[in-house]
Amino acid sequence: MILGYPDDPTVTAGGRIVLRVSTDAPAFRVLVYRCGARTELVQATDWLPGRSAPRLLPFEDWDWPAHALDVPADRAAGVHVAVLVEGDGRRWTTPEVAPDPDARTARVLFVVRAPADRRPRVLYKLPLLTYHAYNLGVPDPGRAWSLYSLPEPRPAEVPPTVSVRRPGGGTGGTPWDVFNHDPFDPSPRQTFRHWDAPFLAWLERHGVAVDLCTDLDLHRDPALLDRCTLLLSAGHDEYWTDAMRDGAEKFVADGGNVAFFGGNTCWWRVEFDDDHAFRRVANWWDPAGPDRPENHLTGVSFRNGGERDRDDHPVPVGYRVQHADHWVWEGTGLADGDVIGDGPDEYLIGYEADGAHFDRSRTARGLPARPTGDDGTPGGFTILGVGDIAPGGWGHGNAAATMGLHDGGGGTVFTASTTDWPRLLAGGTCPAVEQVTHNVVSRLAGGAS
Template sequence: MSTDAGEFRVRFYRLGKELTFLAESGPYPGVLADPPPHPDGVPEHASPAVDWNWPAYHHDLPDDWPSGLYLAHFIEGPEAEARRVPLLDDSGIEGFEREFFVVRPARPAATGARILYKKSTYTRHAYNRGDRADAQRAGSLYDNPVHQQAGPDGPRGHRLSLHRPGGVIDLAYWDAPFVAWLERSGYRVDYCTDLDLHEDPGLLAPYRLLLSVGHDEYWSAAMRGHVAEFVRGGGNVAFLSANTCWWRVHPVDGNTAFVSDTDHHVGTEYPHLPATDQWWPAPPDGVGAPENALTGVSFRNGGMWPGDWPGDRPRAGYTVQHADHWVYEGTGLRDGSDGGPADALGAGTPLIGYECDGAAFARDADGVAHATGVDGTPESFLILGIYLLDPVHDDFHHLKWGHWNCPAREPAITSPRAATMGLYTAGGTVFTAGTTDWPVVCGRELDAGVVRVTRNVLDRLAAPAPAPVTPGS
């Protein structure tokens, strides 16, 4: 914490059906500290690559605080001044002078939770610019990044410290509405971070279903390995997210920073192309482990909205396929097999995007899309919903193909691109929504079909594991 105030306090809230105030701590003495200068001498900007080493303050959390996503709100000034600052409500989650944290359960699944919600913290850090309300420090993997060569500080790539301030944005947009919906709907859920999944090989064992929510772009090899092993052993995953597992990260400095060799500019130059920490390309130009082998889909075959974030995007929704599948149970949606037009899931809402993932596909004689598997998607992947992306790159009124992000690798488009919803089973079942804003549409209950599909996925994939069959039974 850095402040020029003589003292400050911290108010703690938990995200649930609503933002709930829990406690206020302090006062703590204020100490002013400067952000570290950018190593490239970028004026007025701060380095995203090093620990800012600001004064630390310790606070013990009560033992009875349940697992969840929590918000800390920092209040400057003496007590009389602090008393004039009103408590936050749901509209005050986003902003500066705020930080979020995750409380893990003292005993996993002790409350009966069979669902583990993973907050995508590596992605949050990648986009965190280290700004404050009155100062744009503009240091991230995207703004004035710092690139290092391989050496004692880690492998070659862009370096990013997790010990930097920056305020709250993504939590308010994706997580808050969906967490509120989960609790309103009666689901028992435990929570973790990317770092928890990276460090703990046994983290997933007590649960039936892992949730990836919103924007989940940056994954370590250990994270991916632990999830893949979970699925092989019969565990289930719901990727209510997109741009998922696009870049590999290498945690360093006792896991307080990471390095990732990406295709982000440093100044006006690419420090290294092709960027070797992209999951899908073959070595030596990439990791050689297509993300869709796990998720079923990839940003490579999807796209993004090229305008302002999150933008007022196309509202056509997913064209329904296989309406008799259990995922669609109770929605009343049709797929056109009755001779009428196929319905669209989420029509009228900005369901598709802000970013979306897809699978390489081809259509049969009846026009039904099937995954080809040429991109690494499992053979059993069933496309349940599809939205064809318009091939116009620069028109503000269209989504932009994911191909734009890797022109050095694919100079030409080789197959149609489409946002893709579907699932496959290989030990456990993996469902993918194929879009970042699924939790927003569901959480805000903007479309009854999306809500019902989400319930169907959670109810089925979080159900208790079937009892083993004994010989002779």
Template structure:
């Protein structure tokens, strides 16, 4: 590295998830010539599992349309995952530095650069150490990742022109933009403190559904689980129909349909521009890459989760309820999820950590005998029980796709549950995990769900 040059490094792995015995590869670029690498298992406490220095790294260009094709950089390192590594979320940290200049006796303070990459290690034998599977929202990570020039959003894409095909294998995965550390990390650390063992996977693993996934009792979604494929839904809905359980401690969940290409390396979604999708026809297509709730797809997320973004919306974000309390109001105090909380109907909770926001899900409902009851007009199951509600609202309705999907300007964030073979619980908000820090009510509800739905 030329003296005075600021070091830089970034990279990506050959896969988002792996199992012990498989080999992962690193592809990186740096102007420092070499880097060090550490791998830490996320949790409380964190666990250092690998450390290595002197890895040779070249300085490589970023190709055109890198957001879509990936960088295509050469491999610089690989590792066979040891059999001793537990299922978990692993943070791979690359570090490059500029050393002091001994010839000029200057620049005595080192300049360092680092880059984090997320890796999930699944259990070689699913459900062998826990009956609870946390599948990370890696599709959402990819959708918001603008590395290489574009994401699936205009606001952080070059020329404010969003991409429709994005690579899952590029720098920025997991620790940048909307990602693991905003929601899921808090949940993982809380589970460690409370003694809840988890096993881990990524969104795409629900599409491939490895052998043994049916042995789990409970599959979790935490945080911002916005992008799903039809095969992901098919497999999870089949799992629930067979008696498995699911809990969505998340919001804006299962909102946009995506398709995977290139053996899961590329994610496709046309979203508001669905008429540009090659699968578009005026009559509709079940795999059209737009809102699941759009009439041309006609598979509202409510069928799965009980709620959906069209009848939810924003709270404490996007100019909606910016002075809102971020709290839930209890509607059904006798529901099992509230057992032991001491809550009564009309009580509120969650304001200290603003657990309601920033994106929420709800359902169409009417009042019956003093209680909110789903109308089921939007696909919500008939036995769905509304436990808690909070005001929410859609903003930014400039695209036809939202009106066509029946988006409401007067929504309600909704916590609830239903049973269809197995039981599905939904918190109805992205920010639920924020309350795990110090809110005893949020903690008790989370325990109730985990305990009940993971039991044999």
């Protein structure tokens, strides 16, 4: 078996990425693929010496044997996956077909950023902390540990802490909830392949140039947002540190824009114990904890949305349009009361969704939903779509996903409020989802290049 992880998950083109690898084979090679509109082989090494290394506790720095790869200065920014291939150091044939970037072993994900003088002003953030919160790391019951599980028999009481310096982190490890099958996509949730890859592929196919970063970059240096016009996040961006949250809110206050094309966003507050291990502290909204509802940033919260799988709740729910004359709906041809994403193969609202609390007595009288603000949603938040999940007997609080946006005191924050937005975007089954995405990205990027 071969496993690996990056010493640091981000490198600037022209720099060097260090991969940490353990294998029981005498030799291995590294094939590096860039994952954009297509998966493209961009680098291959010669045979490297293989060595087995111990699997440590999940909150430790595993410090496996290091192998450095130089990244050419002209390498395009993007998510890269290193495929680790074991062998005997002899004959080798490069595969003609790119392998799946998602696997439980033999994969290492890292991000290549553009050099500072040619970075696009749209920045896409990978939810690395969410990947690792669910990441069990290795297929070993004695070391299978995440923020959601401990191995059996349980070890002595320890803080629920995990390290980013172990296998996993988007691919190459096993997510704790791999058992939670998605009927629409065989790739596990909490992996790069499930939500982020299709969203990035769509952006590239439509000519949207983006730079890349991970949570770790934003945590370490919130000032990286200073030259951006738009911060993008998609899928499941659940875990945020103080520095990430502070940086994003300052960015918006200073006139920057944020678009969240996902759900369950900014749900947990986490802290780093050192430079590589973090622990879950509390929900952002918790009055006994941070008492800083995520709504202040996103406009919505999981508290008024919920979790929903098709296998348990087979009736699809989409967004009922309101304020159809708003620029977000431009070009869709939709009118107030129309519904998008409720086809049997669409199922737009799920697997997790966020909402802003609103007075249901208004909507019962045929009036547009508008936020009450009693959950922390800014008063200027405009609800553009309502996905009512209460009739299905599930959800939290108000039990309705709400797509919308608000002026964060300077810039604009848009939220799609459902994790599966990228699935419909990439699938092409719902033209309105594509048009809304195009409208939001184009407008909030402000002509960025």
